[in-house]
Amino acid sequence: MKTTREQLLEIYRLLLCFFGPQHWWPGETPFEIAIGAILTQNTSWSNVERAIANLRTAKLLDAGELHALDVEQLETLIRPAGYFRVKAKRLRNFTTWLCDRYDGDMQNLEAIATARLREELLAISGIGPETADSILLYALDRPIFVVDTYTARVMVRHGLIAPEGLDYHRLQDLFTSNLEPDVALFNEYHALLVMVGKDYCKPRPKCPACPLNPLPHRIDSERM
DNA sequence: GACCAGGCACATC
DNA sequence: GATGTGCATGGT
Numbered sequence: 001m002k003t004t005r006e007q008l009l010e011i012y013r014l015l016l017c018f019f020g021p022q023h024w025w026p027g028e029t030p031f032e033i034a035i036g037a038i039l040t041q042n043t044s045w046s047n048v049e050r051a052i053a054n055l056r057t058a059k060l061l062d063a064g065e066l067h068a069l070d071v072e073q074l075e076t077l078i079r080p081a082g083y084f085r086v087k088a089k090r091l092r093n094f095t096t097w098l099c100d101r102y103d104g105d106m107q108n109l110e111a112i113a114t115a116r117l118r119e120e121l122l123a124i125s126g127i128g129p130e131t132a133d134s135i136l137l138y139a140l141d142r143p144i145f146v147v148d149t150y151t152a153r154v155m156v157r158h159g160l161i162a163p164e165g166l167d168y169h170r171l172q173d174l175f176t177s178n179l180e181p182d183v184a185l186f187n188e189y190h191a192l193l194v195m196v197g198k199d200y201c202k203p204r205p206k207c208p209a210c211p212l213n214p215l216p217h218r219i220d221s222e223r224m
Numbered sequence: 225g226a227c228c229a230g231g232c233a234c235a236t237c
Numbered sequence: 238g239a240t241g242t243g244c245a246t247g248g249t
């Protein structure tokens with residue numbers, strides 16, 4: 001009987017073999033990654049890319065510049081990402097926090113302990129657990145495991161966690177209590193779990209190490 | 225035309 | 238505390 005840790009590592013190995021490394025997060029700077037984390041809430045990344053492209057063209061991928069923009073103009077620029085009114089407010093809440101407390105510079109967050117940073121992020125209206133953890137892991141290189149609906153689907157499907165009473169932190173604890181806090185591992189694992197959910201059925205070269213990887217197909221056969 | 229996508233806050237019970 | 242609902246665009 002495999003331990004939970006062994007099962008988690010086996011799933012990771014299979015996914016990495018099947019999909020290859022994902023090199024997340026798509027974004028050039030920590031600030032851009034944070035903005036992307038807010039914009040992608042319940043939204044496909046392709047839509048987010050359009051909104052970020054608009055911000056880039058307008059030279060607004062900077063906390064101070066973005067914070068100075070009025071909300072109506074911001075709404076127009078991020079419209080392709082959907083929920084543009086609520087997300088404009090959420091972006092504003094984030095830049096207000098960053099500018100007021102940290103001089104608008106993500107580098108100034110480096111000195112802050114992870115637990116305190118997480119609390120501060122969660123105190124910002126519009127930033128919940130997944131968004132906060134995405135910012136911590138992908139923008140700030142903190143060893144925090146990001147959990148999402150795909151993670152829940154895969155873990156329940158493979159019997160690593162019971163569907164009853166499933167919540168974000170219980171699911172997160174499944175990973176953090178069984179794996180070493182490794183930024184590179186957490187980064188890749190979450191990215192691969194997202195890939196299972198959105199891209200597993202595209203034809204791709206067979207991996208010699210796992211010629212008929214059953215994992216993605218089992219996930220395909222049922223939905224949570 | 226229906227459904228879904230890398231959530232979250234708020235109202236209601 | 239648990240559950241339901243609004244928010245919105247773009248791809249399939």
